[in-house]
Amino acid sequence: MEEQTNLEVIMELIIYGGDAKSNAMEAIQAAKAGDFESAKAKISAAEASxxxxxxxxxxxxxxxxxxNKSEISLLMVHGQDHLMTSMAFTDLAKEIVxxxxxxxxx
Structure with missing residues (x-):
């Protein structure tokens, strides 16, 4: 895997993970306000990300x-961590909703 491609993949993990976490947080806020349709839509958006x-x-x-081994960098570790945290946060958001x-x- 080329370095640029590797970097693009890492950035996608960070971007999509961030989108998922943001949508999950918005789902919780919508549910707190009693807007369960919006909460459902936000959870769906989080899952899509x-x-x-x-x-x-x-x-x-x-x-x-x-x-084709990739060099493990701090950025790659951060991307993987970001994704895993977003997955856990989305699961927790479903329960809170x-x-x-x-x-x-x-």
Whole structure:
């Protein structure tokens, strides 16, 4: 994998991960305000961003499986960390939205 391509993939992990986390946070805020349709849409947007990030990550993993090793840099570690944190945050946001919805129904 070329360095520029590697950098592009890392930046996609950071960008899509950031988009996912932002949408997940907005979903929580919408649910807190009682706007569950918006919360659902924001969770869907977060999940779509995570899918894009996974596609980028899968490309990098495929290249490594082919024997095209990538240099591990601090930026790559940051991108992977950003993605994993966003995944966990999105999962947690789904649970928080569900809690707000249950409270609203009572």
């Amino acid at each position: 995570l899918v894009k990030a996974h596609h980028s990550q899968t490309g990098m993993l495929t290249e490594e499986a082919k024997g 569900d809690v707000y919805k249950r409270i609203d129904e009572k």
